[in-house]
Amino acid sequence: MxxxxxxxxxxxxxxxxxxxxxxxxxxxxxxxxxxxxxxxxxxxxxxxxxxxxxxxxxxxxxxxxxxxxxxxxxxxxxxxxxxxxxxxxxxxxxxxxxxxxxxxxxxxxxxxxxxxxxxxxxxxxxxxxxxxxxxxxxxxxxxxxxxxxxxxxxxxxxxxxxxxxxxxxxxxxxxxxxxxxxxxxxxxxARLARAVELESATRERERLARDIHDSVLQVLAMVRRRGAGLDGEAAELARLAGEQETALRALVGSAPRVPPRAMAGTGRAGARSGRGPAAGNELDLRTLLTARTSDTVTVSTPATPVPLPEHAARELDAAVAAALDNVAVHCGDAARAWVLLEDGGAEVIVSVRDDGPGMPDGRLERAAADGRLGVAQSIRGRVRDLGGTTVISSEPGEGTEIEMTVSRSKVKP
Structure with a gap:
């Protein structure tokens, strides 16, 4: 170990x-x-x-x-x-x-x-x-x-x-x-020690992935297939099994998380660039967002880590969760959503798009006036507190897209 x-x-x-x-x-x-x-x-x-x-x-x-x-x-x-x-x-x-x-x-x-x-x-x-x-x-x-x-x-x-x-x-x-x-x-x-730890973590992850694939994933897949044609609680169990199977496949297929001790001592260059793990209080935003993959949610992330201070990464993940909850509530269980994570170096962009019925003009303003502050507080408020911006685009019949942009220079570690 x-x-x-x-x-x-x-x-x-x-x-x-x-x-x-x-x-x-x-x-x-x-x-x-x-x-x-x-x-x-x-x-x-x-x-x-x-x-x-x-x-x-x-x-x-x-x-x-x-x-x-x-x-x-x-x-x-x-x-x-x-x-x-x-x-x-x-x-x-x-x-x-x-x-x-x-x-x-x-x-x-x-x-x-x-x-x-x-x-x-x-x-x-x-x-x-x-x-x-x-x-x-x-x-x-x-x-x-x-x-x-x-x-x-x-x-x-x-x-x-x-x-x-x-x-x-x-x-x-x-x-x-x-x-x-x-x-x-x-x-x-320090770099050599980090490389050795990453190699060890990767091998352990591959071993666990094989064991999970040979046991848990096969059971979940079987429950999803056999329950797909049933009604009632059996169908609901099949749907939940399918979501867990998708999420688990995404989890075992993602990059291993770098241990905090391995992050330390990577040198000043990594800390200055802001592109690699540099401190124990940073999280890879990919790991948090990938865990939200399901049958109706597709998450796309870069191949390399997207590190952010831990509180910023968790707040962005919570904003994405709020956006996905809105899709489920207002668009129905069958609606699909796509989450896209982009790392522009100086800023991080997260987009949530759905294929729902969209929103008419002024709906968010009327919701805020009526005291329903889900979007205003759970999404826009979180991103604003991080010094970022939120742009919501929606047309009736065309679905809704929420784009959240956070600048690394404005996020305090």
Whole structure:
């Protein structure tokens, strides 16, 4: 099941197992370890020229200890919060600033790298993984200030060389690029999860459709056929069985409804376009209208979802139900009706047309004056409250058509 599969993935990530988050943090940990090795080589090589060699070994010890601690702490998703990120940045910036005391003034002025070298980039990567581009750039900016502070403390602020500048630029690019890639990867993972859930839901729906066809639908069809030529209650039961058979066939043949959890995380593009499910409070209007299919009602909808905020979708469905009730009351049980749903992107149009006797001019106005407000309130009122418009066209002997138009921009989520 989709929910069980999602829970399994979440549990795997929580335990440091499979999943995008776990893979990203493993990559950061591997980088931190490799960069520690590079920094150790340079400290060993340059220790003889340090003003305080013992300080170099102390910084290397701190870096080694924090590398081990980071391996353990960042494995637990519950610890990857502001406190741990702040500690990571504090250690990285502190090791950079310590260069001003450990390194000689001549070494700093000549552009020799800071003690941790590229090891501090692990902190930028951690911030970028957690918060994307913004936090990644913020972390790079913090370390850039630490690099400049080294020259200020050493009295070489006027001689900031190209190496220092290049290092600052590389840190900024790392935060920007890694943060952007992480965001894209998360969106891709969310789309993949949604596709897997939809595939699972579709297969389950097909299985249920086969079972229903082999049992319930065949029974309803048999009741409709055998009772069609009878009178009285048997004929009424046959008619009801036929309506339920039609509605059930339409239901099992429609597209599966997207689970709310699968709608989440589909990315900003889907939310901006307004054409795909983007939030858990949206409904596919097709599903509501298709359920009103019967022997006398034909519903036509687009092949793709028509999402609307839930309250708007239900109000439009209620307006359609009121229109169909009017057809049954004023045109007779034998009258046919057609419901057409159109998605114009910026607006949604629902039309209800019947083959009844139609209405003479002024009938709706007289009904409203007499206190009969079915059309005025149940149909026009609902659509008006959604910021939409209703156009009713009718001629005696030509049936009636009700066209309801709702603009997506005027419907509040």
């Amino acid at each position: 989709p929910g069980a599969r999602a829970a399994t993935a979440a549990d795997a990530d929580r335990g440091g197992g499979l999943g995008l988050e776990a893979a990203l943090w493993r990559a950061v940990a591997v980088y931190r370890t490799a960069a520690l090795g590079y920094a150790a080589v340079l400290i060993v090589k340059n220790a003889g020229g340090y003003a305080h060699p013992a300080g170099g070994w102390a910084v290397l010890g701190i870096m080694t200890g924090w590398t081990v601690a980071a391996w353990l702490l960042f494995r637990d998703p519950r610890r990857r919060g502001p406190a741990l990120l702040a500690a990571d940045m504090t250690v990285a910036a502190g090791c950079v600033v310590a260069t001003a005391w450990v390194e000689s003034v001549e070494g700093i002025a000549s552009g020799r790298p800071t003690l941790p070298v590229s090891w501090v980039a692990a902190a930028v990567l951690s911030w970028a993984v957690v918060g994307g581009r913004r936090l990644g750039i913020a972390a790079a900016g913090t370390l850039a200030l630490a690099n400049l502070l080294v020259h200020v403390l050493a009295g070489t602020a006027g001689g900031v060389g190209g190496r220092t500048f290049n290092g600052i630029v590389l840190l900024g690019l790392a935060g920007l690029v890694v943060g952007h890639v992480v965001r894209l990867a998360r969106e891709a993972e």
